[in-house]
Amino acid sequence: MNGSKLSQTQKISNLEKPSNTEIKNIISDVYNALNEKGYNPVTQIVGYILSGDPTYVTGHNNARSLITKVERDELLEEIVNCYLSSNL
Numbered sequence: 359m360n361g362s363k364l365s366q367t368q369k370i371s372n373l374e375k376p377s378n379t380e381i382k383n384i385i386s387d388v389y390n391a392l393n394e395k396g397y398n399p400v401t402q403i404v405g406y407i408l409s410g411d412p413t414y415v416t417g418h419n420n421a422r423s424l425i426t427k428v429e430r431d432e433l434l435e436e437i438v439n440c441y442l443s444s445n446l
Contacts, residue, residue, distance in 0.1 A: 375432070376427065376428055376432070378436060378439075380428075381428055381432060381433065381436045382436060382440070384424045384425060384427065384428055385403070385433065385436065385437065387419065387421060387424055388403065388415055388421040388424055388425045389403070390419070391415075391416055391418045391419040391420075391421035392415065392416055392418075392421065394418060394419070395416045395418050397416065402414045402415060402416075403415070403425075403433075406425060406430070407430050407433055407434055410430060412425065412426050
């Protein structure tokens with residue numbers, strides 16, 4: 359292998375970040391699934407965001423799979439943006 363290629367950084371540019379609307383829909387779907395299963399959705403979502411442990415989210419209605427499609431910092435950013443836009 360060519361030594362010059364080993365010193366170059368590869369850039370991945372085709373990763374698609376979910377839109378704000380998609381993130382809102384995912385949060386809503388996860389909230390509803392947790393609520394349907396009798397969990398406190400707020401504490402469960404906070405637990406997931408803080409720990410990264412997907413077992414805080416139920417598999418009901420594919421909620422666990424949905425929430426792991428979004429980076430935790432993107433979830434938090436959307437939640438804070440929604441809060442601030444409706445309270446300031």
